[in-house]
Amino acid sequence: MHKEPSPADRRLTTLARHLDSSSVEPMDSANQSIGVSPTSASAGARNSVFHHVVQAPEDPILGVTVAYNKDPSPVKLNLGVGAYRTEEGKPLVLNVVRKAEQLLVKDSSRVKEYLPIVGLADFNKLSAKLILGADSPAIRENRVTTVQCLSGTGSLRVGGEFLARHYHQHTIYIPAPTWGNHPKVFGLAGLSVKTYRYYDPATRGLDFQGLVEDLRSAPSGAIVLLHACAHNPTGVDPTSQQWEQIRQLIRSKALLPFFDSAYQGFATGNLDSDAQSVRMFVADGGECLVAQSYAKNMGLYGERVGALSIVCGNADVAGRVESQLKLVIRPMYSNPPIHGASIVGTILKDSSLSQEWTIELKAMADRIISMRHQLLDALHARGTPGDWSHIIKQIGMFTFTGLNSEQVAFMTKEYHIYMTSDGRISMAGLSTKTVPHLADAIHAAVTKIG
Numbered sequence: 376m377h378k379e380p381s382p383a384d385r386r387l388t389t390l391a392r393h394l395d396s397s398s399v400e401p402m403d404s405a406n407q408s409i410g411v412s413p414t415s416a417s418a419g420a421r422n423s424v425f426h427h428v429v430q431a432p433e434d435p436i437l438g439v440t441v442a443y444n445k446d447p448s449p450v451k452l453n454l455g456v457g458a459y460r461t462e463e464g465k466p467l468v469l470n471v472v473r474k475a476e477q478l479l480v481k482d483s484s485r486v487k488e489y490l491p492i493v494g495l496a497d498f499n500k501l502s503a504k505l506i507l508g509a510d511s512p513a514i515r516e517n518r519v520t521t522v523q524c525l526s527g528t529g530s531l532r533v534g535g536e537f538l539a540r541h542y543h544q545h546t547i548y549i550p551a552p553t554w555g556n557h558p559k560v561f562g563l564a565g566l567s568v569k570t571y572r573y574y575d576p577a578t579r580g581l582d583f584q585g586l587v588e589d590l591r592s593a594p595s596g597a598i599v600l601l602h603a604c605a606h607n608p609t610g611v612d613p614t615s616q617q618w619e620q621i622r623q624l625i626r627s628k629a630l631l632p633f634f635d636s637a638y639q640g641f642a643t644g645n646l647d648s649d650a651q652s653v654r655m656f657v658a659d660g661g662e663c664l665v666a667q668s669y670a671k672n673m674g675l676y677g678e679r680v681g682a683l684s685i686v687c688g689n690a691d692v693a694g695r696v697e698s699q700l701k702l703v704i705r706p707m708y709s710n711p712p713i714h715g716a717s718i719v720g721t722i723l724k725d726s727s728l729s730q731e732w733t734i735e736l737k738a739m740a741d742r743i744i745s746m747r748h749q750l751l752d753a754l755h756a757r758g759t760p761g762d763w764s765h766i767i768k769q770i771g772m773f774t775f776t777g778l779n780s781e782q783v784a785f786m787t788k789e790y791h792i793y794m795t796s797d798g799r800i801s802m803a804g805l806s807t808k809t810v811p812h813l814a815d816a817i818h819a820a821v822t823k824i825g
């Protein structure tokens with residue numbers, strides 16, 4: 376008896392007809408089953424619909440850790456990635472974070488519902504206060520909209536996408552050099568990325584004149600990315616007087632400042648001192664954007680906790696800006712994760728936990744500063760040629776050593792020391808035990824490879 380094909384069989388037959396005959400096995404007329412398609416498990420690798428995909432290079436920063444992990448040497452040292460390590464070379468979870476987590480776990484009223492698109496309200500308010508100051512007039516006047524984002528990177532990306540949609544100037548100036556992800560984040564957000572001079576290799580300090588010239592010739596209204604403190608990768612920050620001159624220049628040309636604050640508290644050990652650049656710009660009543668990260672200063676790297684604040688001219692604009700930020704976020708990741716922001720909120724709203732945090736933060740900053748002194752002393756002790764005083768002048772997590780890529784490659788091959796090829800080393804990855812090994816390697820690199 377003739378059996379009518381089921382709707383499912385009909386769909387399969389139609390699909391098979393549409394597939395390229397060369398990639399489809401002949402139909403088995405008895406069971407009408409579909410042949411091997413490129414997406415089926417039995418299709419050979421050559422038949423993949425992705426066969427044209429080429430191997431992408433490793434991320435230049437995260438790739439350092441990949442190479443480090445493959446090295447079996449017992450003396451290997453990873454100074455590539457920007458994550459704090461203890462004197463024993465171990466990752467650190469702050470005590471205050473553990474305490475906050477205990478409180479959260481014990482609180483049975485807590486649920487795992489979705490957060491609103493803009494994240495945890497308490498976290499947002501407290502984050503704005505942390506960076507702008509508890510007494511900020513902009514906050515008092517409701518001119519600041521803050522949204523919880525996926526750490527610093529996510530905050531920069533959401534800010535970039537918002538600007539690409541709603542700001543008349545699509546050019547963003549980033550410092551040369553800068554954190555390697557900046558051009559990619561802003562480029563993919565839809566902005567056109569240009570650079571301004573920042574670092575002078577000759578002085579291993581700020582190229583202030585170059586910076587001023589480049590910002591002066593930027594088109595009116597252009598966006599300017601500024602590292603709030605502890606510039607990555609150079610460790611070179613403007614002085615307060617230079618910040619003031621930069622502020623005047625930016626305001627006089629109606630440029631739009633976008634601060635990246637990934638290291639508040641990490642540079643000097645003081646949260647307020649490290650926020651001075653941002654507060655200087657907000658105090659003049661002008662508008663700006665600020666991306667904050669809690670990765671380094673609270674050690675919440677993998678929790679992906681951050682915030683984007685947009686300081687607007689008035690409360691009305693701030694409300695409308697927030698409504699548009701929601702439209703950026705909703706199709707991107709819908710709403711942010713709850714756990715990390717709850718940790719930050721728990722700490723920031725409790726004065727004794729906050730106090731404890733500042734003590735632990737200062738201890739991290741101080742250990743990094745002490746590593747700077749120890750490394751400089753070790754190089755002096757070896758009589759390493761050159762002026763290495765920039766090691767203690769630069770601040771924050773990184774030292775831009777001035778070592779070239781050949782010297783870096785030599786140190787990796789001969790001494791198993793891993794760092795980015797631009798000679799940036801994470802001081803937070805060093806310890807009293809490993810400083811002599813690094814100093815030996817730098818000494819050999821400098822004396823053997825000029």
Ligand SMILES: Cc1ncc(COP(=O)(O)O)c(C=O)c1O
Pocket residue numbers: 457525526527528529554602607635637668669670676681
């Ligand atoms: C300057 C700068 N901005 C932003 C980030 C983003 O970090 P995260 O997304 O982990 O908060 C980093 C991390 O290294 C950084 O150095």
